[in-house]
Amino acid sequence: MMAATRGRRGPMLALLALGAVEMGASACRGPIVADQVLGVLAPDKPRVVLLRSAQNHLATLVTDAFLRDANYPVAVYTLGAEANPRSLELVLQALEPTILVTLGGEAMGFARSYFPNVPTVFALVMNDQASVLAHNISGIALDLPPFTEFSMYKMVLPRMRRVMTFYAPKKSKALIAQAERELKQLDIQLLAYPIHQASEIPGLFKEHAAEADAVWLLTDPLVMSEDTFEFLRDEATAAHLPFLCSTFEDFAYHGALMSVSVDFANVGAQAASLVQLIADDTQRSDATGVISPIGGRLVVNQAVADRIGVVIPPRIKPFISRLIMASE
């Protein structure tokens, strides 16, 4: 791995000084220009190119956090719809990157096609794609571990012991097994009910709701639908049961008590630390490979809390990412 850092450094230095790379008109549809260039080349620093599939809100959050924490030179490029991959390949080859950071599936696909031998750190990639990885790829997954998610829920509901959920065995069996294992560490029992169609949920809910302290909507394609969300939200609220939702904070805005989603600024910081670990050649199997996102965005709906009689402890308010007030 370190051999890759011993290449010529002249081109990178020149390009970093210019802040942009331009290709001849015959080679591409227009000049390929770095979005951002950070840092000064040093012999003991990795040469990092951050490549984004597109410039959007999430990519910007991850990029900003990555650049904040990177203490090595970084050139940022965006693949975009207009980019000619061959031209971009030439531009990046000239930079002689020792580590690539890719944000998004297309950027990772580009990196694997054109730079398979350059160690790559990915983020914002669907986990299905991330599961087929080469030895020199590390990255941050898109799914939060249930341990993290429920640790945050438990800050608001410290006495929560039994949580009811519904899942499609074909899709979410592994997630349920992981959740049962991890929630034990938090002294929480998962009451998981397998379903084969969403229409089974109302009957199961009515039969078992009294046994639960809370209801969890997990990220399962069969369960995470508008109809199921609205049913569980309304029934849980009527029964004064906290309704907890994975992945999207919009659920909390639309009447769930809480949601926990990925904190993309944390993801950027994690990517920066992964690059440093790879550059240092630490070979730590627990620190590289595909790792889970750190922490999460806890969004709590105060109006729902008031309605179902949940008192949010004031001491945990500094750890809530967003508290939706009754007036909103």
Added chain:
Amino acid sequence: MTRSGVVGFCLALFIQVAPSWSPAAAPGGKKIVYFDPDSNYEAMPDIVAWINKHLATKLPGFRFLAVHDMKAFTKAVSESSAEYVVVPSAMLGPKAPFKLTPLLVSKGGGDVFYHKILLDRGTGPPTNLEGKRIATTASVRLDARSDDILAVLRGAGMTTTRAVVVRVSKDIDALLALSFNQVDAALVTPASLDVIREINPAAAQTMRTVWTSGALLRPPLCAVGEFENAETRAQAVAAFAGMGETEFGRNALQTMGIEGWVPFQKSMLKEDI
């Protein structure tokens, strides 16, 4: 649709938005700029909105805005002609880019001072951070980058060769990462450790405090530049000191993890590291 497909579809719904609390989004009027590297960055839109609603009744004509790094702070103060700032106490020292006169200091846990503690999982020599990942919200000194944070720990006698700092949005993220073996150490406030003790006592028991910082003065409210109108200054001081009097002010205080504001005294600076 697969599980990841659900995630992908919903991610595609995200749209680009300008933060409503940033200087760029702040309308005209006199400004109060907030910069605290130890704050919960994610909660900033709420904090700013609540303080502005509080100020609307207590200090009309002023807008409260927040920035998240030193560069943005310098720009916001110089370009928006801020009259007051809330900043880390380290800014009162020689590094201060502006003349600042401290007026009030925030108080939390009954104290105007706080500490940072470095926790690990209780294995190996406590002073050896070699090759370890350290999660932290920000700094124990003003606007510290990763290298500066490691320098502070080296100054405390620790080995930091190839140690990597992972900066996270809030203290609890750092402690959950430590609990879940995503990092090897966490530099946090004791209040966050109390929360972990409650939600996961077994994990808290495995954590070991390997370093405690000196007393850090909580962020003061300061006047910027030369002495302005005494009446306005008295109004600003009263508006902040009275944050507990309105619902919006109380919301902001709780989310900032403080109870209120007390008058600044010069002797407070001597205890700062």
